[in-house]
Amino acid sequence: MAIASGVDLESRLAVARDASRRLKDAIAQVIVGQSEVVEQTLWGILAGGHVLLEGAPGLGKTLLVRTIASCLDLRFSRIQFTPDLMPSDVTGTNILVSAPDGSRHFSLHKGPIFGQVILADEINRATPKTQSALLEAMQEHACTIAGVRHVMEQPFFVLATENPIEMEGTYPLPEAQLDRFLLKVMVPSPTEDEMTEILVRTTGHALESPSRVLTREEILDLRSLCRDVAVAEPVMRYASRLVRATDPQERGAPDITRRALRYGAGVRGAQSLVLGAKAVALLEGRAHVAFADVQRVALPVLRHRLIRSFEGEADGITTDQVVSAVIEAIPTRPASVDEAIKR
Template sequence: MSSDFEKRLERAREASARLKEAIGEVIVGQGDVVEQTLWGLVAGGHVLLEGAPGLGKTLLVRTIAGCLDLRFSRIQFTPDLMPSDVTGTNILVTAESGARHFALHKGPIFGQVVLADEINRATPKTQSSLLEAMQEHACTIAGTRHAMEEPFFVLATENPIEMEGTYPLPEAQLDRFLLKVMVPSPTEDEMTEILARTTGGAKPPPPRVLGRDEVLELRAACRDVAIAEPVMRYASRLVRASDPGTQGAPDIVKRAIRYGAGVRGAQSLVLAAKAVSLLEGRAHVSFGDVQKVAKPVLRHRLIRSFEGEADGITTDQVVAALIEAVPSRPENVEQAIRR
């Protein structure tokens, strides 16, 4: 490993520590949620946060945006929101000379850190307006393609409790999220600390600790983290085993899953594992890194069957079974080693 890359690893580890410290000045607990969200930021993917109301999902996104010297925008999704409210539209402008022309009025999707709040409350037509931007980092309006300013990072929230008046995200859009992060309820100690912080005087905003160039450097370094072929093959086997039609798929997959993860799921496993390795200051991805990111990467990419839903089997249970059933080394390698 070159000394230059060692320095990049050290800067990445320091940046991670600074970000977590700054976020911790506002957010109480939720260490796993913060860490997984940073994986998405560094890997260059988008993150979907799911949790009950009042758990601080929106505050977390605002805090992360406040710690980054990037342009922040928020979209509050409602049933009457139109695609043009997200992407923007061309409007007729009159110049001082009296001449008229159309000019693009950019919508909030053109931010760098975009909060899509309660994304499942908008209609599928409006939800789909995010697809091109999330996948290609560009948006086509009236036939003209407009590139997003990098880095571009979408953080969406959804509430799993109040399902009345909501529209489930289509699988094609769920697949655009690198990670789906579950936000748990706070413990008693965390709840007490939250009360102490939020029922007194106003607190100052978190410091800005990372700028645009530093975020782009982290994303470039993430791509440069090495991953050996056996680790990539392990990620491939995990994803293939999530398909009930694959030979050797675990019984729970055949019983509870209708469609497994695809190629984008495997790519996301590798990228998220690289982000874990980078933020911990390691130059190589391990089998443990792939296992660590498997749940947030795969939980929203597995489509349960009717039987799985009726039996109450969650996708997290299926991913846990996959990690237990799929060996890190294939059987032919194990046999060769034993010989």
């Protein structure tokens, strides 16, 4: 059932909470464990952003994206990135077509980027030129071919995967493209119980694909409702302080920021922090964002937006460690407020 705009907010939130529960249940029929990965991926979908999934081979990254696509009534496209993939293989191209009357004209042959759920598999295997073919689509939700701008049908989101182990023959994503991903989700190895369940499910007869759970209209309604989730000014300012604390040039930045980072997160990082926190609140059926929601999304939102310095790399300090230290160092209430209260 779609979320009608005319009903009260509490009813809309109840419908959204039920829709997210049904979606999670459908995904769990195929994906074993990985509850945090599924949850964080849904944050990106509800917030209207793109998600980068990083993990070792065989952890189910591609299967997760395919399963999500099966649960959503949207057009699914898979792009297998390889070193010889050309930009036109992603966007499409104009081809010369002969009409029955003998005349000829150019017709647009659309590429896989014109889907709605885009699986960019092993995205770091393509050359920078091909990777850049995604930039306009990811940021503008449009694609320009031969000077003509084509708008993507909504909803549109890219779920990309990359393998951190095999580095030969890969091209690390440039910062400009990394910044366009709302979240970077780390996919962990399964536990013993999860591994056993995976073996039970995958070494017998093939499982049926999950049924459609959400329609296009329901997804758009959920995205609209996510934008309606309220954020109080103190929470908004807290998100701003967190992002500013990742800048090594910022006065009051933690020592680990100044020592381990060359560049911090920017405006897109702050926007993603708020949107991700709104998605967390929506999935839990709340109409307001809490400080804890911002803290919860900080790692997947900021980890890929921080650039380490030479010293940070030499000392083996990860961006996750920096984000965790920033959360510990930055209070939810600024020092000026505490001083005013004491007076």
